[in-house]
Amino acid sequence: MSTAAAEHALGRTGPEGTAARARALTKAYGSGETAVLALDSVDVDIARGRFTAVMGPSGSGKSTLMHCLAGLDSVSAGQVWLGDTEITGLKDRALTRLRRDRIGFMFQSFNLIPTLNAAENITLPMDIAGQKPDEKWLDQVIDQLGLRDRLKHRPAQLSGGQQQRVACARALASRPELIFADEPTGNLDSRAGLEVLGFLREAVDELGQTVVMVTHDPGAAAHADLVLFLGDGRIVDEMAHPTADAVLERMKRFDTLRGTPDSEGGTEAAQGTAKGPGEDRESDGDRARAPGRDAGQGVQRSTGQGGGQGSGQQGSAPSSDHTSVSDQGIAPDRD
Numbered sequence: 001m002s003t004a005a006a007e008h009a010l011g012r013t014g015p016e017g018t019a020a021r022a023r024a025l026t027k028a029y030g031s032g033e034t035a036v037l038a039l040d041s042v043d044v045d046i047a048r049g050r051f052t053a054v055m056g057p058s059g060s061g062k063s064t065l066m067h068c069l070a071g072l073d074s075v076s077a078g079q080v081w082l083g084d085t086e087i088t089g090l091k092d093r094a095l096t097r098l099r100r101d102r103i104g105f106m107f108q109s110f111n112l113i114p115t116l117n118a119a120e121n122i123t124l125p126m127d128i129a130g131q132k133p134d135e136k137w138l139d140q141v142i143d144q145l146g147l148r149d150r151l152k153h154r155p156a157q158l159s160g161g162q163q164q165r166v167a168c169a170r171a172l173a174s175r176p177e178l179i180f181a182d183e184p185t186g187n188l189d190s191r192a193g194l195e196v197l198g199f200l201r202e203a204v205d206e207l208g209q210t211v212v213m214v215t216h217d218p219g220a221a222a223h224a225d226l227v228l229f230l231g232d233g234r235i236v237d238e239m240a241h242p243t244a245d246a247v248l249e250r251m252k253r254f255d256t257l258r259g260t261p262d263s264e265g266g267t268e269a270a271q272g273t274a275k276g277p278g279e280d281r282e283s284d285g286d287r288a289r290a291p292g293r294d295a296g297q298g299v300q301r302s303t304g305q306g307g308g309q310g311s312g313q314q315g316s317a318p319s320s321d322h323t324s325v326s327d328q329g330i331a332p333d334r335d
């Protein structure tokens with residue numbers, strides 16, 4: 001694999017530019033002896049018009065990375081941009097607006113409003129924002145997702161797959177700059193999961209959207225253009241044109257390497273020296289230490305429980321799917 005992207009950060013800048021990026025992104029939870037360093041000076045570029053998957057052992061920081069890139073969580077140090085807008089430092093109200101207007105979200109648990117029908121759920125964020133949906137675009141999304149004859153149904157009257165399709169339509173409705181999907185297939189059987197992954201792929205290929213998906217499933221990651229691998233709060237590898245087998249093999253290396261401490265207390269993978277099959281990535285172990293790094297000092301490195309990864313089973317590991325509907329920016333502005 002070319003290492004062009006590693007010149008500055010992992011991830012890729014596509015022909016259409018960068019939808020989001022982070023520099024020296026550091027996130028520590030808690031303080032004192034119990035503090036956990038969930039993200040350790042991460043540099044990443046998310047290419048516009050591409051489908052990026054984020055994988056890694058449980059606890060490696062996948063959800064935290066997504067939440068920080070999406071402005072759902074504050075950062076301890078470093079910077080995050082959505083397009084050209086630096087979101088680190090924005091006040092709550094501005095962040096809520098930015099999420100609502102420029103980002104779409106999908107979660108493992110769908111997060112639909114039970115009392116609203118599918119059509120109302122799809123347009124809810126725009127309704128709250130007082131924006132009129134682009135009807136032509138909305139029609140296209142609804143047809144693409146095969147929801148035309150389900151619009152009057154409430155979530156309880158829909159299968160899991162249909163509910164996730166509604167959530168996908170809601171994420172797409174405002175034609176956002178970026179869609180974040182956290183384990184979108186985690187609650188679905190494999191057929192419904194495949195369907196949703198197919199729709200996300202189409203959203204990128206046919207609707208020109210940008211998708212970032214956190215997943216535990218190598219088969220799901222294989223739908224992406226690029227897989228970023230997180231280990232102990234760092235991006236330690238990437239794989240373009242992934243296949244399920246290649247991703248599975250790469251994930252197995254986390255299990256093999258876990259518990260093999262090096263001199264700095266991390267694992268080989270965490271230090272960026274591990275390479276995936278056919279990968280030719282430069283190590284990030286020798287990255288310049290970023291200014292924000294001090295935030296992580298005296299903080300325990302996140303030690304994910306790597307076991308059970310790469311089984312190909314969906315939803316086999318817990319997800320930090322703790323984001324409320326209001327967090328998605330679909331609730332009224334807070335003052």
Ligand SMILES: Nc1ncnc2c1ncn2[C@@H]1O[C@H](COP(=O)(O)OP(=O)(O)OP(=O)(O)O)[C@@H](O)[C@H]1O
Nearest residue numbers: 029036038058059060061062063064302318319320
């Ligand atoms: N709100 C929080 N408070 C304290 N620690 C947290 C919090 N959220 C995450 N962490 C810790 O940060 C680390 C990274 O968590 P994160 O949820 O991002 O990992 P993940 O890779 O998404 O895990 P999983 O695959 O299990 O969902 C873990 O050690 C986790 O325990």
